[in-house]
Amino acid sequence: MADETKAPEQSAAPERPRSEGPRSDRPGGDRPRFGGGGRGPGGPRESGGRKFFRRKKVCKFCVEKIEDINYKDYRLLGQFVAESGKIVPRRLTGVCAPHQHRLSSAIKQARNIALLPFAGRAS
Amino acid sequence: MNRTYELMFIVRPDMTDEDLDKLISTLQSAVPSAGGNLVKIEKMGKRRLAYTVRRFHDGIYVLLVVEGGGPVIHELERRLRVTEPVIKFLTVRIDEEQKRLDKIKKIRDARKKVSAQPAAAGGEGAATPAAEAPATA
Numbered sequence: 001m002a003d004e005t006k007a008p009e010q011s012a013a014p015e016r017p018r019s020e021g022p023r024s025d026r027p028g029g030d031r032p033r034f035g036g037g038g039r040g041p042g043g044p045r046e047s048g049g050r051k052f053f054r055r056k057k058v059c060k061f062c063v064e065k066i067e068d069i070n071y072k073d074y075r076l077l078g079q080f081v082a083e084s085g086k087i088v089p090r091r092l093t094g095v096c097a098p099h100q101h102r103l104s105s106a107i108k109q110a111r112n113i114a115l116l117p118f119a120g121r122a123s
Numbered sequence: 124m125n126r127t128y129e130l131m132f133i134v135r136p137d138m139t140d141e142d143l144d145k146l147i148s149t150l151q152s153a154v155p156s157a158g159g160n161l162v163k164i165e166k167m168g169k170r171r172l173a174y175t176v177r178r179f180h181d182g183i184y185v186l187l188v189v190e191g192g193g194p195v196i197h198e199l200e201r202r203l204r205v206t207e208p209v210i211k212f213l214t215v216r217i218d219e220e221q222k223r224l225d226k227i228k229k230i231r232d233a234r235k236k237v238s239a240q241p242a243a244a245g246g247e248g249a250a251t252p253a254a255e256a257p258a259t260a
């Protein structure tokens with residue numbers, strides 16, 4: 001899946017400077033890139049023609065030096081839970097592996113004591 | 124065997140304060156007899172539950188911090204299980220996590236001190252040339 005979307009992007013990148021002149025072929029050329037860009041977070045990928053920089057994701061816990069990921073702190077944990085109640089994967093949030101590990105266990109503990117929902121929004 | 128545990132439990136929302144205090148005091152008395160030591164009692168108040176538990180939407184959260192081994196927790200959990208107004212409880216061991224946090228804190232404090240000392244020395248160094256500068260001019 002990931003390879004399919006990556007392929008057109010990589011091939012499109014060298015073409016970008018050349019297609020600067022004729023603007024008419026741009027929308028067509030942009031299409032696969034746009035779809036590919038929208039689906040995943042990825043790193044700081046620079047897309048040529050459109051001046052669009054993806055910010056590099058950083059681990060919130062490393063940056064703010066939050067070491068204590070506790071199940072009682074449901075407000076903090078809530079930031080890493082999707083609307084459906086799922087734990088957001090770290091490829092989307094940018095949390096580093098050791099912190100995601102603690103985070104997920106804390107969320108599971110919080111669910112157990114009804115601070116966070118198993119499914120759906122907290123009523 | 125000295126471990127620290129955190130017991131969080133939820134009692135039904137329609138419980139009165141006196142009943143809650145009575146319940147907590149019975150648990151409190153059960154701890155030393157099982158060979159433990161109660162460190163902290165915290166009533167966290169009424170809160171809306173994230174999902175319904177035994178048809179309740181709200182609950183009163185109480186947190187106990189207990190020192191002791193497994194038998195203490197076993198006894199407390201047994202009591203919570205048979206106590207009717209308690210609708211949910213969770214026990215978490217916290218001493219190892221606390222140890223880890225203390226270690227990190229120690230490292231950070233040590234680093235802070237190290238970074239503070241050169242800064243102070245640099246400040247003094249900068250002050251003396253500044254004092255000399257007017258003399259030369």
